[in-house]
Amino acid sequence: MSEVTRDGITLKGCRFGVLLGIALLAGCSQPQAEAQTQSGGAGTIKAINHTKWAINHFSVNGQSGIDAIGPFDGGGGGCCYGVPSVWTPGMMVRIDWESGEASTEGFPGFADYEKYKAWEKKMSANNRQHSKTVIVPDYTGQETCGITVHFLPCDEVKVTTSCWSPTNANYPIKLPLEMKEPKVCPK
Template sequence: MVFLSIFMPSKAGAGVIKAINHTHWAINRFSVNGQSGIDIIGPYQGGGGGCCFSVPEKWQPGMTVKVDWETGVGISMDFPGYENRQRYLEWKKNIDSQKKQHSKTVPLPDYNGQDTCGITIHFLPCDEIKVTTSCWSPRNANYPIKEPLRMEEPKVCPK
């Protein structure tokens, strides 16, 4: 297994760390190989912008990336303010109880013969992820990940 360094010089190209969230949970934070993706990603949204992710000039079998992330409710509209400390602490406890930490090491898809533009993490239902280094827009037919933006969470996730 080859673990990629984020700062490895690359003739293949470097770019930002982005994400697309296909779930009803917020992605409170995420990182790729320890490098932050910066933004909170709301349900069914995209974002990110952390710098930087690069790959070696040639892809090799066994290349992987480690993605760490936290899911939760994100920004809550029922924030009580700080004036009533007891209400605030109850609200915070409820928000924190919904947060979950995740970590996965996933294969980096073959990019030989293609331009690379950083990395995009797709957060899918059942705490699954897919990654791509593609320069194509997700709206383009050539983009390699085809899952719809709004995906339903199954009642039971496969193990």
């Protein structure tokens, strides 16, 4: 069994790998998270998609939310969004995302590469890039747990730093999961 000594501690074999993995997973001390927090809370970046479109990828202030999210679903898990210790009026975050076709209708498989590429081109024709800067609601006196982005019809978004589960009555964004897009979106 191999031994590694670091700061006077001897780590043996697999335990070193486990500890190294834990250290890497604790990556919420990434520079962006550190720059955004001053003894506030750092946590994961999550999202809830209230639309019929897939969210192919998204980010908060350039930090990836990791997951693609299907229609009327939730996900995320990117690390990290650092919540400043003190909320200030006008505090904003930038949300960038790509929406696209959620269906796999007509998927030809991978055996015929040309058919697959034609299908992929057809499906990605609906992909759209979006960017919104939105206000972070006042969290004064509340525990914060990263950030949750709500993707809404008409390419709108809302965010919260709440620790409550979206199913809890105390959760601040009270919207149905399945929201229909109006025929005409407000401008």
